[in-house]
Amino acid sequence: MCEISIIVPVYNVEKYLKKCVDSILNQTFKDFELILVDDGSPDSSGAICDQYAEKDSRVKVIHKKNGGLSDARNAGIEVAKGKYLGFIDSDDYIAEDMYELLHNNIVRENADLSICGIYDVYQERQAIKKERIKRTVTSLEAMVLIFEGNNISVHAVNKLYKRKVFSGIRYPMGKYHEDSFIIVEILDKCKTVVIDSIQKYYYVHRAESINTEKFSNRQFDFIEAWELNENKVLGRSRKLDIAAHQRVCFANFLVLDKIIKNNVSDEVTETKKIISYLRRNYFFILKNHVFTTKRKISMTLLMFSLHLYKILSRIQNK
Structure with missing residues (x-):
């Protein structure tokens, strides 16, 4: 022992x-x-x-x-x-x-x-x-x-x-x-x-590994995990409900950024679904204290077009 x-x-x-x-x-x-x-x-x-x-x-x-x-x-x-x-x-x-x-x-x-x-x-x-x-x-x-x-x-x-x-x-x-x-x-x-x-x-x-990682459907597990977590904790407290929903939004951002980094946004059918989810949550993201000013600016650009979001994302990556 x-x-x-x-x-x-x-x-x-x-x-x-x-x-x-x-x-x-x-x-x-x-x-x-x-x-x-x-x-x-x-x-x-x-x-x-x-x-x-x-x-x-x-x-x-x-x-x-x-x-x-x-x-x-x-x-x-x-x-x-x-x-x-x-x-x-x-x-x-x-x-x-x-x-x-x-x-x-x-x-x-x-x-x-x-x-x-x-x-x-x-x-x-x-x-x-x-x-x-x-x-x-x-x-x-x-x-x-x-x-x-x-x-x-x-x-x-x-x-x-x-x-x-x-x-x-x-x-x-x-x-x-x-x-x-x-x-x-x-x-x-x-x-x-x-x-x-x-x-x-x-x-x-x-x-x-950072430079050669290819996008794969396994990345969607991240969104799945946090959607499941949100459902598990829903209703326990308002503060936790907000934190759980923020994490689902963050998971969508993370996967979208990986899709863009690998230049496969037009090939991944779920891209439109992710963009739609984030746009529906625009005001939640803007009001949430966890998201950075840069993230809120990029989200505002995404409301206009994915192209504008891509430009800022690539500048930030550089």
Whole structure:
């Protein structure tokens, strides 16, 4: 038995895996097991996992047939022995005191979930330091903050969960943005959530994946997830209703921007549906405090034409 089980799905990341694993093994908090789930990697990632297991008794390795991120996380959950669960993506890395911070907070507040902040790391762009907030909140208050997404993200990876939170909950197979699909169920299992948004998790946006990612229908899973979430929470509170609807609008913006970035707006039949949805919500978007001034300007241009929206979107991307 250990205090924390840290689960890392591993697939085709031989260039990044060592930095990730080293950042975990060098944690100031020591009482953990590290479960590396080799999800049928075609490169040397699986062998690297085995090398770490030989050197450090805290490392456990699962080799399995490729099933995707959700399947790999679920496999780790099944064998985890810790009182608490944490997840790390294998091409990211963490500050040496991340789990000490998360664990201290969850124990001190007797919380079910502990959350810290994320640095978005880009190759040619300095990471943005965000405002730090420290709060202990109810699950409903946490939902509002996560739905709004300004300081606290939906990601699985910057969190420490009481193991019982995942009783009866697993990541959905075959879905993109899998974290978004189960966030409501997770928070419904929590009475108390402790938040310290100091940025301790380094989310690496790889230049090659950013520049070469092609648009696919999987992107629509993001809209689906937040539409489902809106229906799950509808009527719980006015503040949450607004936050949930804002997130659906944001999901539509995100997918539309990816369609435009890949120059496939005329080929994707759902483009008109997204534009129609956003136009119907024009005044809601303009009044909502979460959307930036730039976003509201681009939405105003979209009311006139997609062409004008594209021009501004491409300028902003540059």
